[in-house]
Amino acid sequence: MRHIPTVAARELRSLFVSPVAYVVMSLFCVLAGLFFVIGVAAFDQYVRQLMQFQLFDELQKQNLNDQLISGFYDTMAVILLMLTPAVTMGLFAAEKTNGTQELLLTSPLTMWDIVLGKFFGAAAFVALLVLFVGLFPGLLFVYGDPEVGKTLSGLIGLLLVGWTYTALGCFASSLTRSQIVSFLISVVLLLTLLLLPAISDLNVMGEAEGLSSALRWLSTGQHFQQLLKGLVDTSDLAYFAVMIGSVLLLTKASVESVRWR
Amino acid sequence: MIEAQSLTKRYGEVLAVDAVSFKVERGEVVGFLGPNGAGKTTTMRMLTGFVPPTDGTASIAGHDIFTDPLAARRAVGYLPETPPLYPEMTVTSYLRYVAAIKDVPRARRREAIERALERCALTQVRGRVIGTLSKGFRQRVGLAQAIVHDPPVLILDEPTVGLDPVQINEIRGLIAELASGSGESQHTVVLSTHIMAEVSAICRRVILINEGRKTVDESLEDLKREGRSLESLFARETGSESPVAARVSQ
Numbered sequence: 001m002r003h004i005p006t007v008a009a010r011e012l013r014s015l016f017v018s019p020v021a022y023v024v025m026s027l028f029c030v031l032a033g034l035f036f037v038i039g040v041a042a043f044d045q046y047v048r049q050l051m052q053f054q055l056f057d058e059l060q061k062q063n064l065n066d067q068l069i070s071g072f073y074d075t076m077a078v079i080l081l082m083l084t085p086a087v088t089m090g091l092f093a094a095e096k097t098n099g100t101q102e103l104l105l106t107s108p109l110t111m112w113d114i115v116l117g118k119f120f121g122a123a124a125f126v127a128l129l130v131l132f133v134g135l136f137p138g139l140l141f142v143y144g145d146p147e148v149g150k151t152l153s154g155l156i157g158l159l160l161v162g163w164t165y166t167a168l169g170c171f172a173s174s175l176t177r178s179q180i181v182s183f184l185i186s187v188v189l190l191l192t193l194l195l196l197p198a199i200s201d202l203n204v205m206g207e208a209e210g211l212s213s214a215l216r217w218l219s220t221g222q223h224f225q226q227l228l229k230g231l232v233d234t235s236d237l238a239y240f241a242v243m244i245g246s247v248l249l250l251t252k253a254s255v256e257s258v259r260w261r
Numbered sequence: 262m263i264e265a266q267s268l269t270k271r272y273g274e275v276l277a278v279d280a281v282s283f284k285v286e287r288g289e290v291v292g293f294l295g296p297n298g299a300g301k302t303t304t305m306r307m308l309t310g311f312v313p314p315t316d317g318t319a320s321i322a323g324h325d326i327f328t329d330p331l332a333a334r335r336a337v338g339y340l341p342e343t344p345p346l347y348p349e350m351t352v353t354s355y356l357r358y359v360a361a362i363k364d365v366p367r368a369r370r371r372e373a374i375e376r377a378l379e380r381c382a383l384t385q386v387r388g389r390v391i392g393t394l395s396k397g398f399r400q401r402v403g404l405a406q407a408i409v410h411d412p413p414v415l416i417l418d419e420p421t422v423g424l425d426p427v428q429i430n431e432i433r434g435l436i437a438e439l440a441s442g443s444g445e446s447q448h449t450v451v452l453s454t455h456i457m458a459e460v461s462a463i464c465r466r467v468i469l470i471n472e473g474r475k476t477v478d479e480s481l482e483d484l485k486r487e488g489r490s491l492e493s494l495f496a497r498e499t500g501s502e503s504p505v506a507a508r509v510s511q
Binding site: 003006007010013014017018098099100101102103104105106108109110113236258259260 | 306309310311312331332334335337339341343344345346347348349350354358359361362363364406468
């Protein structure tokens with residue numbers, strides 16, 4: 001396990017010498033800025049309207065966290081869904097096309113060195129993206145007074161969602177040698193994950209209450225929402241740990257399968 | 262240094278390697294000869310731990326590939342058919358990475374990298390990005406990668422393929438140099454090729470593999486003494502003796 005940092009550092013460095021990291025980062029920041037400004041403008045307009053109609057009771061109930069920051073984080077989770085696959089698509093697929101898979105698997109590395117090294121390399125990059133997202137609510141502290149706890153727990157939620165996407169992206173990349181196929185598999189997997197609550201609401205599920213709630217539990221949605229509300233519950237944190245852990249276990253099996261084909 | 266005991270690899274119905282056994286002593290340079298698709302690469306992949314044998318086992322420098330895989334892999338330097346290079350890295354940073362994952366102690370890494378660069382004549386391109394290098398340089402970076410941790414055993418899959426005659430001579434010289442010396446610094450080399458001249462130029466022993474089976478295992482000296490040529494042996498064993506080839510070998 002002591003080679004995890006070596007593998008992770010190489011992965012991270014390779015991301016930064018390829019255009020992918022910069023394209024992803026700039027797209028992400030532009031979109032974050034855009035959605036933040038739109039959110040602020042909408043909030044501002046709403047507050048003005050409430051003042052105009054002198055609805056002071058209603059005005060008292062408004063706060064930056066629920067009206068602005070949560071929605072902003074939620075949107076950025078969707079943007080991450082589209083961009084994380086671009087970060088993870090090469091993790092294993094590129095090793096296969098470069099022929100470096102043979103170097104990795106004939107080196108004195110354990111499977112976990114390889115899988116966790118790659119995961120942490122990509123996860124560090126995603127953490128950087130989430131850090132950028134955190135800068136925007138940070139601005140609000142200058143002009144207003146959002147709740148620190150809620151703002152942070154939401155950001156942690158976004159980070160955990162991003163890492164779940166990273167793990168699934170790792171897995172998708174281990175399935176194929178084509179980066180494009182890897183990208184597409186991840187996007188489809190992540191969209192399915194996002195849509196699980198909608199699927200569980202379908203009428204056909206009416207009879208199977210257990211299945212329906214299981215599907216809802218499997219999706220990142222309800223756990224992320226709890227964190228957005230500022231509710232840090234071990235059961236939600238455990239969900240992310242279980243999800244990331246089991247997907248990485250699948251990835252390990254998938255990488256290992258090269259040996260047994 | 263290398264001991265293979267009835268190595269067998271089966272891909273579904275296809276028997277790629279069929280009970281190949283051999284022993285290689287320290288300092289030997291052994292050539293794996295055989296037509297394309299004979300099972301040379303698969304045998305090497307089993308020795309290096311890339312794919313496990315379906316049956317049989319092997320040990321490298323006394324470490325069994327099943328019971329002590331990490332130690333066995335640590336003892337091997339492996340150059341696959343396509344050099345395993347990251348095109349976006351520079352030569353030095355690539356070798357630094359390989360040295361790290363091959364367990365070269367941190368304190369000795371710089372020295373190990375310098376030696377590998379020098380031995381493979383890569384000093385003038387050390388700062389270059391691998392993707393911009395010519396084929397000959399890339400092959401040499403691949404070789405540097407295989408020797409950077411100074412392993413006792415080197416397994417080279419077609420090390421001179423695609424190189425020009427000057428480069429071929431350099432690589433051959435390097436292999437000969439690695440196998441010479443004495444004690445710890447003496448390397449054991451197994452290389453595969455389908456060029457017979459290569460075997461006679463650098464190997465002391467030839468193992469002929471055809472259709473997954475070992476058909477010949479003799480020292481070149483013995484062959485020479487008995488007046489047999491490698492070419493006729495190859496033709497006879499692989500059944501590729503055509504009238505033209507027969508006339509050429511005469």
